[in-house]
Amino acid sequence: MPITRSETKPQAKHARHDLEIAIPVTRDHFDQDEEWVVVHHENEWRKVRLHDYAEVYSIPGLYDRWVYDIFRCRSPQKVGGLLDQALKRESIDPASIRVLDLGAGNGYVAKVLSEYGIRSFTGVDIHQEAAAAAERDRPGLYQNYIVGDMTNLHERGRKVLDLVRPNCLTCVAALGFGDIPPEVFAAAFNSIEPDGWAAFTIKTDFLDPKDRSGFSVLIRRMIDQGVLEVAERESYVHRVATDGEELVYTALIGRKRGQTEPSWVV
Ligand SMILES: C[S@@+](CC[C@H](N)C(=O)[O-])C[C@H]1O[C@@H](n2cnc3c(N)ncnc32)[C@H](O)[C@@H]1O
Known part of the structure; x- marks a missing residue:
């Protein structure tokens, strides 16, 4: 199927579906400024803290996938x-x-x-x-x-x-x-x-x-x-x-x- 120009746009909604993310399975409580995931980016798994915004935003789609899709922020x-x-x-x-x-x-x-x-x-x-x-x-x-x-x-x-x-x-x-x-x-x-x-x-x-x-x-x-x-x-x-x-x-x-x-x- 041909790929249209809009589908190739590097927008968050496209990038977020390609990301592989692993969330810690835990009953332990993390403070909101301590939460982290591991994400597959540029051929390696990286541990990223949610409040390390510079790193989070530099990975296309990560913030939206994590906060809006997985954490269901409304x-x-x-x-x-x-x-x-x-x-x-x-x-x-x-x-x-x-x-x-x-x-x-x-x-x-x-x-x-x-x-x-x-x-x-x-x-x-x-x-x-x-x-x-x-x-x-x-x-x-x-x-x-x-x-x-x-x-x-x-x-x-x-x-x-x-x-x-x-x-x-x-x-x-x-x-x-x-x-x-x-x-x-x-x-x-x-x-x-x-x-x-x-x-x-x-x-x-x-x-x-x-x-x-x-x-x-x-x-x-x-x-x-x-x-x-x-x-x-x-x-x-x-x-x-x-x-x-x-x-x-x-x-x-x-x-x-x-x-x-x-x-x-x-
Ligand atoms: C949890 S994010 C929320 C982003 C956006 N408002 C949303 O709801 O999707 C918090 C944002 O606040 C920014 N931030 C943190 N300290 C700040 C400051 N002193 N002045 C301006 N922005 C700040 C961070 O860089 C980050 O982008």
Whole structure:
């Protein structure tokens, strides 16, 4: 059968079906930042930790196969559905939304949001390999992709934000666990236009008053001080872990009604 041009495109959905992956069979609990697999790539089996993002993204299809197919992650769909619901309630056209996708990775979140009619995407990630994987797996989806640190953004990144003026922060499956810390989340939130939107997911335990990650204090202050006006809040299963445990996250969608204070980041 002839191979069409689109079938030869190196997109994630094609690459992920060719990958051979072995997942540890275990009842032992791994912390989320300790999970690993072995993957067959370039004629050898390699052990890769999920949180070694540079290595994960450099293997075409690995992130999507592991997180979305095997771990059945549904966070982008949850955030997309709730954001769509909130926009519809306020009769806001999704085409007017300009997303700043923090911890964008290889672009799965932007892909889901584009299915709801959102067209403007600026990615931000700390890893260059994430930007390269987004262009490899979902070419052209992001008009801009900033590789950098939102608390200390380089000149080029600041210019992009000044030009685009994002009015919606998305941050999916990227808060805590050595990924995005509270100060980076706060800086990204503060960069959104007044009365814009925030749509994010966070492990529900991080919202518990006993939590020590800093997110519980920051997000409770944002809500209590009226800086984040919650439109939708839902607890759901984010994905399964290596041992089969269901990981419970909270999705929050809200309007930005002010700036965070530095003292809220502890
Ligand atoms: C679990 S992945 C989630 C990727 C994507 N949001 C998704 O849901 O498919 C977490 C992402 O956060 C990024 N990340 C970690 N620390 C960061 C930081 N300080 N600033 C920006 N991105 C960061 C990682 O490189 C990685 O791409």
